[in-house]
Amino acid sequence: MREQVVMVGDDRPLVGVFCEPKAGELADPRTAVILLNSGVIHRVGSCRLTVTLARAISERSGLSTFRFDFSGIGDSEPRRGTLTADLAAVEEVQEVMNYLSNWKQFDRFILYGLCSGAFAAYRTALEDPRVVATAQLDGYCYMTTKSYLIHYIRRLRSPARWLKFVLRKLGLLEQKRGADLSGIDERYFEVPDFASYPPKAEVAEGLEKLNQRNLQMLYVFMGNEHYRYPEQFSDCFSSVRFGDNLKVIHRPQASHILSEPHDRHTVVDAIVDWVRTTSRALPSA
Numbered sequence: 460m461r462e463q464v465v466m467v468g469d470d471r472p473l474v475g476v477f478c479e480p481k482a483g484e485l486a487d488p489r490t491a492v493i494l495l496n497s498g499v500i501h502r503v504g505s506c507r508l509t510v511t512l513a514r515a516i517s518e519r520s521g522l523s524t525f526r527f528d529f530s531g532i533g534d535s536e537p538r539r540g541t542l543t544a545d546l547a548a549v550e551e552v553q554e555v556m557n558y559l560s561n562w563k564q565f566d567r568f569i570l571y572g573l574c575s576g577a578f579a580a581y582r583t584a585l586e587d588p589r590v591v592a593t594a595q596l597d598g599y600c601y602m603t604t605k606s607y608l609i610h611y612i613r614r615l616r617s618p619a620r621w622l623k624f625v626l627r628k629l630g631l632l633e634q635k636r637g638a639d640l641s642g643i644d645e646r647y648f649e650v651p652d653f654a655s656y657p658p659k660a661e662v663a664e665g666l667e668k669l670n671q672r673n674l675q676m677l678y679v680f681m682g683n684e685h686y687r688y689p690e691q692f693s694d695c696f697s698s699v700r701f702g703d704n705l706k707v708i709h710r711p712q713a714s715h716i717l718s719e720p721h722d723r724h725t726v727v728d729a730i731v732d733w734v735r736t737t738s739r740a741l742p743s744a
Contacts, residue, residue, distance in 0.1 A: 460517050467558045473551060474534035475527025478517045486521025487738050491565040494526040495576035501533025502526040505716035512727050520735040527555060548579040549586055556589055567591045584674055585665050592675035592737050594730050597715060601659045603694045606687040666699045675737045676705050679726055681713040
């Protein structure tokens with residue numbers, strides 16, 4: 460495996476690290492995996508997840524990978540423009556894809572992202588047919604009737620929750636936010652914000668388009684109070700007949716940022732296996 464720092468663009472370039480397999484071990488010269496930022500965390504990723512995953516894919520799947528910082532994050536300087544952050548992210552991913560196409564002749568890409576990185580991967584896939592697969596961690600999903608029932612029944616059956624509720628009402632217990640509990644500075648703390656999600660029907664329509672294009676999709680959901688059971692994604696988007704285009708993994712004990720080494724290794728292994736299987740099924744010409 461060989462790594463090198465790469466600057467994409469002449470004016471205020473995007474800074475990234477290109478990782479490629481050893482000579483003779485490149486499994487697919489046409490396909491590269493691009494790993495996207497989560498929130499304002501730079502390309503190393505939370506708990507070095509992105510570095511670990513990028514190297515594991517190159518070593519064990521035989522694919523080149525590129526992890527980079529969006530403008531204004533990490534080593535990439537801010538860029539001035541009128542685009543929203545969401546649109547700018549798609550534009551910058553496409554800029555990276557264009558650069559890698561010209562430099563290494565890649566013509567198809569697998570996009571990986573956690574949380575906001577997953578959303579960027581989804582939006583880019585909608586805009587660019589060169590994206591043949593996406594691996595999304597805690598991507599878009601919505602509550603279903605079953606998840607609401609599980610959510611509230613567990614709360615009602617929990618004596619500890621009733622005790623905390625009473626203590627909070629009496630002013631005897633301070634309610635801590637996720638940033639307080641994690642030990643991460645709040646400005647760097649990102650959790651799924653369901654209130655800001657696009658309408659469910661809009662995402663369902665997008666997924667239908669991607670499914671008709673035979674985009675391969677891996678969704679990994681960690682433990683949170685909104686994703687409650689393994690089949691929730693399929694139930695949520697039941698109008699989309701994914702068939703073999705979709706794989707969903709649910710890790711209910713894992714934290715959103717995969718802070719525990721065991722959970723991190725398990726998810727990395729699952730993604731690497733999926734990438735290897737997916738890339739080998741792509742047409743060779």
